Amino acid sequence: MLTKDEARIVKNLQEKKNPDKAFNELVDLYKERLYWHIRNMVKNHEDANDLLQNTFIKIFRYIHNFKGESKLYSWMYRIATNETITFLNKKAKRLKLSSQELQDFLVNNLESDAHFEGDKIQLLLQKAIATLPEKQQQVFNMKYFQQLKYKEIAEILEVSEGALKSNYHHAVKKVEKFVKEHQTFHD
C-alpha cells in the first residue's frame, strides 16, 4: 500500500522518532499535489495557502489514526477535500450566497486575480466548471487537471469507479457544451 519512503515517514511520525524531520519530508512530498487539488476548488491562492496549512496541521494531528488501510495520498487528499468543502460552505454562509452563487463569485474574481494568468479559453473553462455540481467539479478537476487515475479518484472520494466514470463523462459533456455555446457567443 505505502511506498518505502511513505512507510518510513508514517512510522517515524506515529512513533514520534524525530517527528519534525519526518513531517517536513511528508510536506515536501505532497505540498504541490495537495496545493493544486485545493487551488482548483477554491480558485484563489490566499485561500489555497491557508487551507494547505490547515490540511497539513490536521495530517500531523491525526497521523496516529492512519492505519495504512488506504493509500497515504488518498487519506491526505480526503482531509484536504473535507477541509476545503467545509471552508467553501462557511464562506457561502458568511457571504449569504448559495453554493452556485459562490462558484460564480469565485470565478468572476479570477479576472482581477494577480495569480491567474489564464487566457479567454481558460477563463471560459473555469466558468464552465463552476456550473457543475460539486461532486462533478471534484472529479473533473482531479481527472482533467491533476490527471489522477479513476482508481485513485475512486479511493479519494470513496465511490465506485463505475459511478466515477459516468460522473466524469457527464461533466465533460456539460463543459464542452458550455464552452461551445459561450465561445461562439463571445467570438
Added chain:
Amino acid sequence: MNNKNLADKKQESGFKTPKNYFENFKVELPATNTELDFTKEKNAGFTVPKNYFNNFEVNLPVEEKETKVISLFSTKNIFKIASVAAVLIFVISILNKSSDNFITNDDLNQAAIEDYIDNNEIDYNSQDLYFTFKNNNQIIEKELEDINREELLEYLTENTEITSLLNE
C-alpha cells in the same frame, strides 16, 4: 542484412516517409503515476507567488500540555462543591426576585441563538475555552481557600435544603 539493403528494399516497396521524419521522431510518454505532470496545472491559468513551494512551511500550533486529572469526590472537593452550590443558590434566589428585568428562556430559543452565532461570526476554538476555564478555576480555587471550613459546615447543617439538594 546491412542498412543499404534495407533502404533499397523500402524504395522498392514504394512507401515514403515525411521529410526528416526519423530525425524528428520522439516518443511522448504519458505522465506516470508517481510523477504527475504538474505543468498541466498551468493550463488552468493559476499561478503561485515566486518561490512559493520552496519557501512553504507549516506552522504547527504549540502542543497543549496534558492536564492533571483530579478526582471530583475527594473531601476537599466536596467542600468546594458545597460552597459553590451555596453561592449558586444565593445568586439564583436574587435573580428570581428580579427576573422581570431579564430575558427569559421563552424569549430565546435554540434557533435564535444559533442564528446569532452564525450571523455575528462568533469564532472560538477549544484552546480558547481551555484557557478561559483554566483561569476561572484558579480564581474560584483561591476564593474557596479563603472560606473558613467550620463556618461553612455549620452553614450547611443549618440549611437542610442545601444538604438535601446536594444528596440528590
